[in-house]
Amino acid sequence: MKLLLRVYPRRWRTRYGDELLSLLEAEPLTWRVAANVLRCGLGERLRGSDSAPVRVLWAWSLFVTGGMAFQKASEHWQVVVPGADRALPTAAFDTAQVAAAIGSVAVLAAVALAFPAFVRDLRSGGWTALRRPIVIASAVTAVAAGALVAVALDHDVAAAWIFVTSAVGSLFAWTRAATLAARRLPPVRVHRQLALTVTATMVVVTLAATAWFASVTAHAPSFVGAEQLAVIAMFMAAGLALAATGARVEGRGPAA
Amino acid sequence: MTNPSLLILTSLSSGPKHGHALLLDIESFAGVRLGPGTLYGAISRLDEQGLIEPLDADARRRPYRITAAGATTLAESLEDLRRIVLTGTTRLAAAT
Numbered sequence: 001m002k003l004l005l006r007v008y009p010r011r012w013r014t015r016y017g018d019e020l021l022s023l024l025e026a027e028p029l030t031w032r033v034a035a036n037v038l039r040c041g042l043g044e045r046l047r048g049s050d051s052a053p054v055r056v057l058w059a060w061s062l063f064v065t066g067g068m069a070f071q072k073a074s075e076h077w078q079v080v081v082p083g084a085d086r087a088l089p090t091a092a093f094d095t096a097q098v099a100a101a102i103g104s105v106a107v108l109a110a111v112a113l114a115f116p117a118f119v120r121d122l123r124s125g126g127w128t129a130l131r132r133p134i135v136i137a138s139a140v141t142a143v144a145a146g147a148l149v150a151v152a153l154d155h156d157v158a159a160a161w162i163f164v165t166s167a168v169g170s171l172f173a174w175t176r177a178a179t180l181a182a183r184r185l186p187p188v189r190v191h192r193q194l195a196l197t198v199t200a201t202m203v204v205v206t207l208a209a210t211a212w213f214a215s216v217t218a219h220a221p222s223f224v225g226a227e228q229l230a231v232i233a234m235f236m237a238a239g240l241a242l243a244a245t246g247a248r249v250e251g252r253g254p255a256a
Numbered sequence: 257m258t259n260p261s262l263l264i265l266t267s268l269s270s271g272p273k274h275g276h277a278l279l280l281d282i283e284s285f286a287g288v289r290l291g292p293g294t295l296y297g298a299i300s301r302l303d304e305q306g307l308i309e310p311l312d313a314d315a316r317r318r319p320y321r322i323t324a325a326g327a328t329t330l331a332e333s334l335e336d337l338r339r340i341v342l343t344g345t346t347r348l349a350a351a352t
Contacts, residue, residue: 012300015300016296016299016300018316019274019275019296019313019316019317019318020275020292020293020296021316022275022276022315022316022317023275023276023279023292023295023296024292026276032291033291033292036291036292036293036294037291037292037293038293039293040291040293040294040296040297041293043297044297044300
């Protein structure tokens with residue numbers, strides 16, 4: 001049950017965690033109760049004090065996961081679409097790629113702008129707080145790199161799965177480290193503007209990917225498998241939803 | 257005010273209660289079983305707004321009581337509801 005409470009923000013858990021745990025222990029833990037706690041815990045996180053840039057960074061990571069699945073699912077799509085009908089899917093695909101590139105540049109620019117303050121924070125004692133998440137992220141990245149080498153050497157299926165899992169894990173581990181670091185830094189106005197830019201590129205990528213999907217499946221309905229589509233849609237939708245809450249925070253004014 | 261908040265204030269208007277007692281009381285007078293997450297989400301917001309306040313914890317169970325501001329808010333919400341109920345009842349009676 002304590003694990004279930006981890007979904008709540010730390011500050012909320014410190015204040016109400018013991019009481020909620022006591023309440024949960026008073027009665028059988030059904031799936032309905034678990035779902036209620038999970039939903040409300042996520043709600044508390046969204047309601048929390050995270051600034052728009054921090055939310056959008058998490059949203060971007062979710063979206064990139066969906067984007068990687070989209071990239072994989074869309075390989076060799078030209079084979080199933082006749083040459084005369086490729087104009088729309090080509091335009092949609094190129095638009096998605098350009099928007100994704102702009103979003104990536106905006107994220108990297110935000111990281112670069114925060115870097116001097118990050119280094120100052122590390123030198124003034126921040127390393128103690130950030131050491132663990134950075135070590136974890138480095139370890140997961142090392143696993144991903146090792147798996148990639150194994151895949152390159154003998155195309156092993158198990159290594160490929162380890163690579164995919166650890167690559168996604170690495171992305172989220174670094175995102176966690178970055179957001180923990182960002183919470184310690186003074187707010188910068190340009191970060192909020194970059195967050196809005198990233199959100200806008202996510203919307204464009206989603207629209208372009210949808211147009212590409214519709215135009216390609218018109219010729220080959222089963223080109224993108226149901227499981228692939230579910231993964232793409234789930235991560236992209238989750239990323240967009242989280243980014244929208246960041247934009248809403250931004251719309252209410254400078255929260256950070 | 258959201259329904260869980262109204263139910264909690266209504267329950268606390270008869271005296272301080274901890275989380276489990278609130279759940280049971282609300283179920284008894286409203287026929288609604290709030291989820292634990294829903295209950296504590298509403299408690300935390302009411303606490304932040306100063307409409308309820310925590311008392312000393314009994315082990316891990318902390319009772320809450322309604323504040324003066326909470327009582328005023330509850331009275332206003334109940335008055336709003338009373339007007340809606342009255343209007344609805346009157347219009348329904350006229351229509352049938």
